Amino acid sequence: MSSPPTTDTDTDTERVADATRAVVAAHDPRTAPRAELFGALYDAGLAWVHHPEGLGGLGLSRGLQAVVDGIVTDAGGPRMFAVNPIGYGMGAPTVVEYAPDREQAAAWLRPMATCEEIWCQLFSEPGAGSDVAGLATSAVRDGDEWVLNGQKVWTTLAHVARWGMVVARTDPDRPKHRGLTYFVIDMEQPGVEVRPLRQMTGQAEFNEVYLHDARVPDAHRLGEVGAGWRVAITTLMNERTAIGGVTGRRGSGVIAEALGLWAEHPDRHTPVLRDRLARLWTRAEAHRLTLARARRTATAGQPGPEGSVSKLVGAELNQEVYEFCMDLLGPDALLYDDWTMHRADGGGRVHADPGSTLQQRFLRSRANTIEGGTSEVMRNILGERVLGLPGEPRSDSDRPWKEVPRG
Amino acid sequence: MAEPQEFDVTDEQQELRAGLRRFAERAHDETVLRALIDTGEGYDRALWARLGGELGALALAVPEELGGAGGTCVDQAVAAEELGAALVTGPLLGTVGLAVPALVAAPASAARDALLPELAEGTRTAALVAPLTVPYDAATAAAVSADDGRLTGTVDHVPDAAAADVLLVAAAGPDGPVLAAVDQGTAGVTVTPRGSLDLTRRIARVDLDGAPATVLATGDDADRALRHAFRTAGALLAAEQTGIAQRLLDLTVGYAKERLQFGRPIGSFQAVKHRCADMLVGVEHARTTALHAAWSVASGVDDPDLAVSIAQATCSEVCYRVAADTVQLHGGIGFTWEHPAHLYYKRAVADAALLGSAEAHRERIAAAVLDALDAGAVPAPKVATG
Numbered sequence A: 001m002s003s004p005p006t007t008d009t010d011t012d013t014e015r016v017a018d019a020t021r022a023v024v025a026a027h028d029p030r031t032a033p034r035a036e037l038f039g040a041l042y043d044a045g046l047a048w049v050h051h052p053e054g055l056g057g058l059g060l061s062r063g064l065q066a067v068v069d070g071i072v073t074d075a076g077g078p079r080m081f082a083v084n085p086i087g088y089g090m091g092a093p094t095v096v097e098y099a100p101d102r103e104q105a106a107a108w109l110r111p112m113a114t115c116e117e118i119w120c121q122l123f124s125e126p127g128a129g130s131d132v133a134g135l136a137t138s139a140v141r142d143g144d145e146w147v148l149n150g151q152k153v154w155t156t157l158a159h160v161a162r163w164g165m166v167v168a169r170t171d172p173d174r175p176k177h178r179g180l181t182y183f184v185i186d187m188e189q190p191g192v193e194v195r196p197l198r199q200m201t202g203q204a205e206f207n208e209v210y211l212h213d214a215r216v217p218d219a220h221r222l223g224e225v226g227a228g229w230r231v232a233i234t235t236l237m238n239e240r241t242a243i244g245g246v247t248g249r250r251g252s253g254v255i256a257e258a259l260g261l262w263a264e265h266p267d268r269h270t271p272v273l274r275d276r277l278a279r280l281w282t283r284a285e286a287h288r289l290t291l292a293r294a295r296r297t298a299t300a301g302q303p304g305p306e307g308s309v310s311k312l313v314g315a316e317l318n319q320e321v322y323e324f325c326m327d328l329l330g331p332d333a334l335l336y337d338d339w340t341m342h343r344a345d346g347g348g349r350v351h352a353d354p355g356s357t358l359q360q361r362f363l364r365s366r367a368n369t370i371e372g373g374t375s376e377v378m379r380n381i382l383g384e385r386v387l388g389l390p391g392e393p394r395s396d397s398d399r400p401w402k403e404v405p406r407g
Numbered sequence B: 001m002a003e004p005q006e007f008d009v010t011d012e013q014q015e016l017r018a019g020l021r022r023f024a025e026r027a028h029d030e031t032v033l034r035a036l037i038d039t040g041e042g043y044d045r046a047l048w049a050r051l052g053g054e055l056g057a058l059a060l061a062v063p064e065e066l067g068g069a070g071g072t073c074v075d076q077a078v079a080a081e082e083l084g085a086a087l088v089t090g091p092l093l094g095t096v097g098l099a100v101p102a103l104v105a106a107p108a109s110a111a112r113d114a115l116l117p118e119l120a121e122g123t124r125t126a127a128l129v130a131p132l133t134v135p136y137d138a139a140t141a142a143a144v145s146a147d148d149g150r151l152t153g154t155v156d157h158v159p160d161a162a163a164a165d166v167l168l169v170a171a172a173g174p175d176g177p178v179l180a181a182v183d184q185g186t187a188g189v190t191v192t193p194r195g196s197l198d199l200t201r202r203i204a205r206v207d208l209d210g211a212p213a214t215v216l217a218t219g220d221d222a223d224r225a226l227r228h229a230f231r232t233a234g235a236l237l238a239a240e241q242t243g244i245a246q247r248l249l250d251l252t253v254g255y256a257k258e259r260l261q262f263g264r265p266i267g268s269f270q271a272v273k274h275r276c277a278d279m280l281v282g283v284e285h286a287r288t289t290a291l292h293a294a295w296s297v298a299s300g301v302d303d304p305d306l307a308v309s310i311a312q313a314t315c316s317e318v319c320y321r322v323a324a325d326t327v328q329l330h331g332g333i334g335f336t337w338e339h340p341a342h343l344y345y346k347r348a349v350a351d352a353a354l355l356g357s358a359e360a361h362r363e364r365i366a367a368a369v370l371d372a373l374d375a376g377a378v379p380a381p382k383v384a385t386g
């Protein structure tokens, strides 16, 4: 009855695995400098296997990246995503699709892959969060350059970033989605001021970024003038997939923490906590298997709005797992006294800091349902873009941006 | 060409799905379903025979040499999903879910080899007489005793028993469990229909009073056959729940786009849209875990019992939630007898109770995963962003 499906993925899997093993053999992931290992992976087309050849890829299906990541991490290596998450997960696909030419794309992509150049995303503003398209930062053309002014906020890794993806308003007279343009900005130039913003964990992963007459060459524009929203959508779709889409082995990831605590504290077992953990474990497994299913059917193209399913589930699961952990610890969970402010080390790893505590991770998880789009916005996307339900009535889409109330 | 991997959908499976959907639309629409509910047997024997003979949907996971199509549990799960989506009536759980896999896993014998092709063809039907509202365990065969080929005991809440020509019985013999077959109507066999909440699948009590039966397997062989039956039925039930949940999601989303209140479609209200989005998330997880369970039963990859428990725990909860939300989002009309929502809702309630509740399966998961934990062996925590 079962006839084989028409797929050549299994030969591709072998090819990718062989190529990865060759890189790993030549550059021991435990000892080789990070940039050397990642550079070799990039040159072999293994940084993003679904990219075109010459741009860090082999033109294969994106699901096969898991094969590379598995082999590298099994050999003790780091993951590019952990070090340069915004560049790796969101900058790269945007650059591949919209960079003005191949040379520019390659010039950005290789140091992004080696993590020598960290990227950040300058979308959110004090007056524009969920409604990114309402943003106010302006870009005015001056010869071959653009001059940017405005304030961005919640910018993860801005303090260590070399490049920022910035969306700015180039035409306030048009409706909000149509007056935007997308640029890649050099974060190290004058006119870009980065100030740390402390978060409830006490740490500071993110920042405020002030742009005062910051200049961007027109050659660093992605997409057409006025078509910045389309480009931003590419970044955002990939953000959801990147955030929601890390698969590992059964019982690994965040649920492993709950399992570890459970095993350490037999004295605190109750039937109610047992059912809660079994329920969380089952949901984590359904999530993990669903990611594996999505990977199996992934193509080389852009991720679709389905990425919002995994983003939504992953975020809510993280929170519930940490809530469970705190409940399991009982009163001991309330003992916590280290509020020193840490900043990301350039590896972009504050919240994955091996020295962080359960309480910090618990507090950090509150951001999971906000960052990268709130759970409310994810549900709107699933309802409207996947299920095709009608949008809310809107008063802002056809009016010039400058006439729409904001605050 | 490559072997299919987990989660691949073959062309043949797609055709099977489309074929069954067309069949259900033409031969088993809501009018037919409602008419069948009111009949004595609760299903149509001629239609059942078409499912077996013409469509081959009853024997997908039966080896060719035993009179089947030689497919796998994954193929059968595709069928279960479609038949579930249309609430196709008939002794599916009893015959295809439980009896057929029990026979496939039982040792060859004249009785087995004669019965299996008849069940596969749809010319005869069967049910498994065992406690079917709890997962398989040592007590499964305890209610009936088998003594020298004669069965005595009572089992209540047996789905499809009244509609079955043959009853396969799990019994306790002097040397461990016994799997035996007895025809409906044999002296000493009393099948009493019980009123069932689920109008589309009936349950009955089976009383056996020294009924002469044909022993098909004993001891380890019987245990293996019964265990395989429960596993397969669990995977197929999960697939059925997935099919139901998907159908209800489609129905609800369609309604939310058309039904106007306050001058706009109700689906444009966020409270409604978010509930639909949560239904979608549930359906995705149901589909994944059900496929994984079927795959595991078919291939032995992963621990099939754990995979089935994951699927049952997930799908029972999702299918019930989606059915309840379907009623809610349809408002008053969703609460009427005329609307199909209640038929699905009642099936969802019954499906969630059959073969073990979500809680019972979570207890199995806890026993497999949590009790086996060794504090030192758990990987160091990795904190995810987002």
Ligand SMILES: Cc1cc2nc3c(=O)[nH]c(=O)nc-3n(C[C@H](O)[C@H](O)[C@H](O)COP(=O)(O)OP(=O)(O)OC[C@H]3O[C@@H](n4cnc5c(N)ncnc54)[C@H](O)[C@@H]3O)c2cc1C
Pocket: A120, A121, A122, A123, A124, A128, A129, A130, A131, A153, A154, A155, A156, A157, A206, A367, A370, A371, A372, A373, A374, A375, A376, A377, A380, B270
């Ligand atoms: C840890 C962290 C890191 C971040 N990193 C970055 C980064 O690197 N770069 C960057 O550009 N941004 C970043 N963000 C910003 C993030 O994308 C925004 O915080 C988020 O999109 C929400 O916007 P807001 O904070 O302005 O909240 P608001 O949009 O004001 O939302 C407030 C509340 O209203 C709800 N709401 C808003 N609109 C709707 C609607 N249409 N329907 C239903 N509910 C709605 C929201 O769900 C929320 O509950 C980060 C945020 C966090 C917490």
